[in-house]
Amino acid sequence: MLIRKRTGGVWAFVAGMFSFLVFAAVAVAHDSPNLTYIVRSDRWSEADERDFARFIAAIGESDCATLNACLHSNANPYAASDPPGRKFESDCADLPYVLRFYFAWKRGLPFSYTAAVTPHDGSADDIRTSRAGNKVSERADSLTGRNAMDVIAHLRAAVSSATYRIHPDIDGPLPPDLYSPAIAPGAIRPGTIVYDPAGHVAIVFRVDPDGRVHTFDAHTDFSLTQMTFDVRFARMRPSQGAGFKNWRPLRLIGAMRAADGSLRGGHIEMAQNKDIPDFSTEQFYGTGKRPADADWASGKFALNGETLDFYDFVRARLAGGTLVFHPVREVAEMTESLCNDLHYRAAAVDLSRPLAGRAHPVRLPHNIYGTDGDWEMFSTPSRDARLKTAFKYLRDTAQRFIELDRKGDRKHLSYTGDDLPGDLMKAYTRAASACTIHYRRSDGNTLAMSFDEARARLFAMSFDPYHCPERRWGATDAAELTTCPDSADKRVWYDAEQTLRNQIDRTYDARMDYSLDELRNQSKGATAPPDTDIRGTLERMAKQAAN
Numbered sequence: 001m002l003i004r005k006r007t008g009g010v011w012a013f014v015a016g017m018f019s020f021l022v023f024a025a026v027a028v029a030h031d032s033p034n035l036t037y038i039v040r041s042d043r044w045s046e047a048d049e050r051d052f053a054r055f056i057a058a059i060g061e062s063d064c065a066t067l068n069a070c071l072h073s074n075a076n077p078y079a080a081s082d083p084p085g086r087k088f089e090s091d092c093a094d095l096p097y098v099l100r101f102y103f104a105w106k107r108g109l110p111f112s113y114t115a116a117v118t119p120h121d122g123s124a125d126d127i128r129t130s131r132a133g134n135k136v137s138e139r140a141d142s143l144t145g146r147n148a149m150d151v152i153a154h155l156r157a158a159v160s161s162a163t164y165r166i167h168p169d170i171d172g173p174l175p176p177d178l179y180s181p182a183i184a185p186g187a188i189r190p191g192t193i194v195y196d197p198a199g200h201v202a203i204v205f206r207v208d209p210d211g212r213v214h215t216f217d218a219h220t221d222f223s224l225t226q227m228t229f230d231v232r233f234a235r236m237r238p239s240q241g242a243g244f245k246n247w248r249p250l251r252l253i254g255a256m257r258a259a260d261g262s263l264r265g266g267h268i269e270m271a272q273n274k275d276i277p278d279f280s281t282e283q284f285y286g287t288g289k290r291p292a293d294a295d296w297a298s299g300k301f302a303l304n305g306e307t308l309d310f311y312d313f314v315r316a317r318l319a320g321g322t323l324v325f326h327p328v329r330e331v332a333e334m335t336e337s338l339c340n341d342l343h344y345r346a347a348a349v350d351l352s353r354p355l356a357g358r359a360h361p362v363r364l365p366h367n368i369y370g371t372d373g374d375w376e377m378f379s380t381p382s383r384d385a386r387l388k389t390a391f392k393y394l395r396d397t398a399q400r401f402i403e404l405d406r407k408g409d410r411k412h413l414s415y416t417g418d419d420l421p422g423d424l425m426k427a428y429t430r431a432a433s434a435c436t437i438h439y440r441r442s443d444g445n446t447l448a449m450s451f452d453e454a455r456a457r458l459f460a461m462s463f464d465p466y467h468c469p470e471r472r473w474g475a476t477d478a479a480e481l482t483t484c485p486d487s488a489d490k491r492v493w494y495d496a497e498q499t500l501r502n503q504i505d506r507t508y509d510a511r512m513d514y515s516l517d518e519l520r521n522q523s524k525g526a527t528a529p530p531d532t533d534i535r536g537t538l539e540r541m542a543k544q545a546a547n
Contacts, residue, residue: 001291032388035083037148040108042252051188052103059099060190060205060216068097071102075146078106082263086149088219092201093161095218096154096193098245099175099203105148110252112268114177115140115158116545120239121165127162127200127371128142129509133239134165136174142267144255161370164195168273171248175270180244182280193245197236198506199370200382202227204244210326211319220377225344228337231393232386235310238284238296249276276315283310315375326414327401331534334428335451339435340389345380346439349472352378355465356442360490366513368463369506378465380472381506388458388504391532398424398534403539407438421542428534441469443483449473454534457530459501459529467494492516521537 040050055077069089072079090098097113104111116138119130127134135285140158141152153351168180181187185207192204193233194215202215213229236242248270255266273279285291286299301313304321316323365371368381404413405420417423432451441447449457460474470486471494475481496519500512503526514524531537 002525003091035148035310037105037142037146037151038108039110039142039144039252039255040261042110042266043250044109044247048107048109049191050208051107052100055103055191056099056203056402057190057205060203060226064224066222067098067218068222070224078102081106089222090156091220091222092217092218093163094156094159095199096203097155097159100191101142101148101151101155105144107149108264109152110250110268111142112177112250112270113140113142113155113158114138114163115154115338117162117166121171123438124543126370126509127165129163129367130162131239131509133241133379135170136166136176143261143266144264153446161195161199161201164193164201164241164245165197167239168241168284169238171270171273171372175248175272176246178275179248179273179279180281180283181244181246182278183244183283183320184278185320187246187278187280188244188314188318191247194233195242195245197240197242197380197510198234198385200233200386202233204229207318209319211315211317213314213318219383221325221348222345223344226337226340227386229312229314229328230390232389234295235297238281238293242465243283246278250388264409265479281363284329285312287313323412324414325404326411327342327398327399327420328415328417328427329399330402331394331401331424332431334390334397335428335431335435337438338387338390338394339431339451342435342451343408345383346385346437348378348380348383349469350440352380352465352472353440353469356468357485358466359538360464360466360493361486363513363515364519367508367510368500368512370508375465379463379535381463381500384461384463384501385504385506386460387531388532391455391458391534392530395537398428399537399541402538406545419545421538421545425535425538425542428538439469439473441470441480441483442485445483447473447480455532455534458532461501462494462497463501464493464497465492489516492520496520502526502529504530 011154018146025075058075059070062073063072064073064075067090070076070372071088074468088098101111114136117127118137119125119127119132120135121132123130125131164178178193181192188204188207190205194202194204200217202217204213204215206214211311212377213392215227216224216226216228218224234242249538250268250270252266253269255263258264286295288300289301291298303313303316308316308323312323355374365375401413401424402420405415435451436444436448437454438448457474460476462471466489468486470481470484471486493516498518
């Protein structure tokens, strides 16, 4: 579910609702009365793009838990025009395309999409993890007369995370749907897409005045969740296309205007990078002289005479050029966000209960992070890795704030108190105490745990959908495990998977189809988990300050 705690931001959501309602009211007259997709404009105007941004912002700010719920909710001004009973589903890769086409359908705008990609170097790599990235090998134009739900079905079948894995320089011979925008206010906006090359995609729905970027995403169980842009979105070599992406401008060429005002026939041409005003590759190469692709990581991000890491640079640029942290507020908000993530996980694990009663397969999937079938639908290795990364980031961020305070850095730290470790502890404790996670045990009864207990269990929580709910939630106490019906074989699998649970890096290109003996007798994953204990860190740093 999407859980909202606060409002505001560059897009001034509340203030913008009047104009959003105006555009929705105007658009009603152009809504498709049935499932037929009818194109009336040969391009997306600036006003269309602004309205699309408002459409995405409204969905992000809502409390709907699935795409289907969102599109049938008050967040969608076109909901009443959908034929009754229509159901909309999407995973993370499909979500930007489904929403973009849905808006195009309702507004009579042209749409085209990547129908197939192949590895750029011609290798036999899995296109979702291709080391050299991909290139577009086939495009599909959606023209007047198509059944809109058929278009959605076809694009969902065609699009995967591999669709986003394209070098930012590539714009032909078959151009990709997306381009790399400048990191600047207005260029990163609601509707901008963020691609994590480890196999996940999210959509920006708000940018706060302090530059923090808020996104929502979808999962294989079709649930929607939220996260802020941070280290959970990894940087990677340019060929793998990581980072922010905007929709490439397009134009319908050669269409004939029919008597009813619709545009019939024609074909769609995509803009080249050189013709897109906010196209930039700085997110890959830095703000200085562009290094060679092999040395992409050497690129520096400079702003106002200061060199920043990439994530700080994004935040500062989107804040208008200043990097200012509000440590007490941000620790509290990050803790609240993690509480939401734990609730999201509870819903996902509960959906996997039917698999817990089945025998464990003799091997893991070829790669636990990128597969298909029951494992793809019900396992949680990627979700868990992002969760663990977020907990580590909270701990590391709190430590960083204290170190900046000790240096007397008031340029980047907005804090007027005299006991930052103590104030951070109070903020964290308040937020953590307000969070209780519940999960349904194997016998159907519900067990509650605190935020701190969930944090302590992080690396014991099984991602394996064939384990009982108790092990999925890291139970180690004998009393809690009395309701777990797992066989001795499953218990051995659980123990053997510990090193895989310890790692927070999602290695989509690694072979993982281990048998139990291979997993037990070889060193796989990480021998020990990273430190995620923010409470312990704050206590230690408070003692250091006292001494």
